[in-house]
Amino acid sequence: MEYGFFYLVNHGVEEELLESVFDESRKFFSLPLEEKMKLGRKDDVGFAPIYAENLDSSTTSKGDLKETFHIGPLEGEESHLNLWPSTEILPCWRFLMEKYYKKVLSTGERLSTLIALALNLEDDFFKKIGALDKPYGFLRLLHYPGLNEAAGEIEEEEVVYGASAHSDYGMITLLATDGVPGLQVCKEKHKQPRTWENVSHVKGAFIVNLGDMMERWTNCLFRSTLHRVMPTGKERYSMAFFLDPNPDCMVECLKSCCTESSPPRTVYF
Secondary structure, rough: OOEEEEEOOOOOOOOHHHHHHHHHHHHHHHHOHHHHHHHEOOOOOEEEEOOOOOOOOOOOOOOOOOOEEEHHHHHHHOHHHHHOOOOOOOHHHHHHHHHHHHHHHHHHEEEEHHHHOOOOOOOOOOHHHHOOOOEEEEEEEEEOOOOOOOOOHHOOOOOOOOOEEEEEOOEEEEEOOOOOOOOOEEEEOOOOOOOOOEEEOOOOOEEEEHHHHHHOOOOOOOOOOOOEEEOOOOEEEEEEEEOOOOOOOOOOOOHHHHOOOOOOOOOOO
16 A cells, blocks of 8 residues: 555465576577567567667666566467467477466466455455456566676666666566566655665565556555666566456446545546
8 A cells, every 4th residue: 555565475386486487588588689589579479679668758768778578368369479489499488488377377366366355345356347257467577688788788878777667557566586686666656856765585475566557446545656677787587477457347446445535536647
């Protein structure tokens, strides 16, 4: 309610699987750019190189200092859109990514029951309203190169962000990191100047943050928090799983979050 960020432990995703997936992510991002571009992003899946994205268009940065790979839903009409590295190059990659995707999706669904209970709803509320009967999940692998690796591409006095300031727009994000610092949050996103706080690493825990959709759903009771990643000079890897509702689900302010003195808001941002 104060930050919209919290840690999740005892989540059921084995540490061995996490380490294996991080290893496979490192293998992919260490491939030559030409090889990675064979899986260049189409629609919402695939590879995007450094500077392909700028999450805060108000900055003068030419783009975020990161490269990404997106994996979309594994079932339904969208599943065939996914792009996969050749098994000749990365034989275990698809198997491990699909296994991890399914594990984290299950974790997110279980977490949704706790969120429902915290909102004085039945634990299966989000499934009952059609939000998670066919959830819309995306796994995003991220690689932030060390500044030494990117030194030749950075102009003097250029503002550099690993990921510029933004809030996630969906329901729940579950983030795993390799322990290298850089993630920061801003609790009061509407105040200037902004105050940024470092997010500490907790070994084995997911960092969970709530998105704009959850803020709207809960009439701003639960917060979506502004966050960013700042370069520290060290190479950094993370994996974000975005759990969003079925696109056909109607999202409207929860009755348990509205009172006569706090009616549904019409302006949020």
